[in-house]
Amino acid sequence: MKVWGCQMNVYDSDRVRTALSARGWEETSEEAAELVVITGCSVRAKAEQKVWSELGRYEPSWRKNRRPVVALAGCVAQSMGKRALSRFPWVRLVSGPRHIGMLPDGLQRVMDNPGARLNLLDDDPRAFFDLPEVTARRENPYRAYVTIAHGCDNFCSYCIVPYVRGRFLSRPKEDILREVRALVEDGVREITLLGQNVNSYGKDFPGADGPAFASLLRSVARIEGLERGAREPALRVRFVTSLPQDFTRDIVEVMAEEPAVCPSLNLPIQAGSDRVLKLMNRKYTYAEYLEKVRMVRSAVPGLGLTTDLIVGFPGETEEDFEASLRALEEIRFDLVHSAAYSEREGTPAATMPGALPQQVRLERLTRLNAAQDAITLSINQGLVGKTYPVLVDSYAPRGPAPTSKPGGELCPPAPPTGGRPLQGRTPTDKVVIFPGDEALLGQFVNVRITAAESWCLHGEVVR
Numbered sequence: 180m181k182v183w184g185c186q187m188n189v190y191d192s193d194r195v196r197t198a199l200s201a202r203g204w205e206e207t208s209e210e211a212a213e214l215v216v217i218t219g220c221s222v223r224a225k226a227e228q229k230v231w232s233e234l235g236r237y238e239p240s241w242r243k244n245r246r247p248v249v250a251l252a253g254c255v256a257q258s259m260g261k262r263a264l265s266r267f268p269w270v271r272l273v274s275g276p277r278h279i280g281m282l283p284d285g286l287q288r289v290m291d292n293p294g295a296r297l298n299l300l301d302d303d304p305r306a307f308f309d310l311p312e313v314t315a316r317r318e319n320p321y322r323a324y325v326t327i328a329h330g331c332d333n334f335c336s337y338c339i340v341p342y343v344r345g346r347f348l349s350r351p352k353e354d355i356l357r358e359v360r361a362l363v364e365d366g367v368r369e370i371t372l373l374g375q376n377v378n379s380y381g382k383d384f385p386g387a388d389g390p391a392f393a394s395l396l397r398s399v400a401r402i403e404g405l406e407r408g409a410r411e412p413a414l415r416v417r418f419v420t421s422l423p424q425d426f427t428r429d430i431v432e433v434m435a436e437e438p439a440v441c442p443s444l445n446l447p448i449q450a451g452s453d454r455v456l457k458l459m460n461r462k463y464t465y466a467e468y469l470e471k472v473r474m475v476r477s478a479v480p481g482l483g484l485t486t487d488l489i490v491g492f493p494g495e496t497e498e499d500f501e502a503s504l505r506a507l508e509e510i511r512f513d514l515v516h517s518a519a520y521s522e523r524e525g526t527p528a529a530t531m532p533g534a535l536p537q538q539v540r541l542e543r544l545t546r547l548n549a550a551q552d553a554i555t556l557s558i559n560q561g562l563v564g565k566t567y568p569v570l571v572d573s574y575a576p577r578g579p580a581p582t583s584k585p586g587g588e589l590c591p592p593a594p595p596t597g598g599r600p601l602q603g604r605t606p607t608d609k610v611v612i613f614p615g616d617e618a619l620l621g622q623f624v625n626v627r628i629t630a631a632e633s634w635c636l637h638g639e640v641v642r
């Protein structure tokens with residue numbers, strides 16, 4: 180199972196893992212594998228190019244011994260699956276994000292029938308919900324994602340998601356609650372509710388007079404076993420991603436009132452200029468966005484706030500770009516997931532006039548990242564000396580932490596005292612690296628922050 184892209188791809192793959200292991204399949208190394216399932220993202224052109232070159236890599240081994248069989252899943256399959264199926268004989272199955280529920284049966288069919296080549300892209304989208312829930316097989320035993328809705332109806336002018344993931348489709352509330360309960364029983368201590376726009380949840384239900392995310396979030400936060408003011412938290416809940424125009428006061432109230440809900444929020448701004456926001460077909464102004472930020476910050480003190488921002492959109496002037504820089508200074512996000520605009524074929528923005536040279540896009544990205552790195556570092560340095568409850572979810576990665584930002588500061592691992600460094604996240608979703616015993620994995624521990632970098636914190640366990 181090879182997974183690239185967002186957490187929705189991770190979640191989809193975990194469900195497929197669970198289904199396949201229930202049928203007796205075993206996950207193994209790539210060298211030994213008879214079947215490789217690639218689940219990928221197509222939001223950026225670069226990710227698609229990566230999958231394309233990855234598929235080409237299997238040619239020598241296919242020519243030599245007719246293995247491995249390759250299946251392509253996720254939104255990357257929706258956008259390039261048919262081309263991959265016709266070009267590479269080793270690609271024997273393609274399945275879009277909404278057909279992933281049919282993947283286990285499809286994989287069985289292609290492995291049982293050497294001549295079979297399956298295209299599941301045009302099948303029943305509801306099949307996704309037929310997959311077994313993720314319990315036994317997960318990437319991380321202590322943290323789990325739960326998809327609450329698929330697709331998107333917003334058609335931002337740069338985005339391919341509505342075309343590859345389809346229309347917005349909410350999952351029944353009882354299914355979600357049942358899955359969360361099963362995960363809690365299986366040892367999961369942190370749940371992230373997932374969707375392209377989680378806070379639009381339920382607006383597609385028959386007879387709905389608006390989104391029902393606040394009510395869902397409260398129900399999840401009250402599931403038995405979740406933290407409810409206990410001294411030792413039992414489990415906590417996050418959600419990602421939120422659509423600014425659907426981020427309403429009732430959600431903020433749940434965040435403020437339910438101890439299990441983490442004080443962290445990703446609220447994509449995308450641009451600081453109203454002119455660019457309009458071109459992007461985002462349905463808010465900068466002032467309206469700022470108002471949402473003020474509302475949530477006043478109700479949830481110490482909130483960890485992150486955002487997504489695109490630079491170099493077609494027609495973006497230097498003045499527009501500076502409006503984005505001013506937004507960073509004014510709002511002071513904890514972290515910005517930034518990207519230089521890249522054309523996605525089939526979206527309105529791809530043919531808009533005023534496309535900027537790559538060099539300008541990258542130069543703006545570098546300037547934006549430098550400005551944000553300084554803000555992030557200064558926020559993080561202000562946390563030194565504070566203590567947070569941290570869920571110890573894994574060992575820290577060896578070597579420098581990964582960064583997607585050119586010029587971004589790397590975090591060296593914590594000093595090697597007390598064995599291999601551990602890693603966890605604060606309630607505000609900041610990564611903390613600290614020395615500790617592996618018996619702490621899966622536990623909540625109090626960690627005092629001793630040093631800060633742009634991309635992570637370092638700390639020590641406080642008894």
Ligand code: SF4
Binds near residue numbers: 332376
């Ligand atoms: S809200 Fe806009 S950016 Fe987000 S998935 Fe939908 S179309 Fe894409």
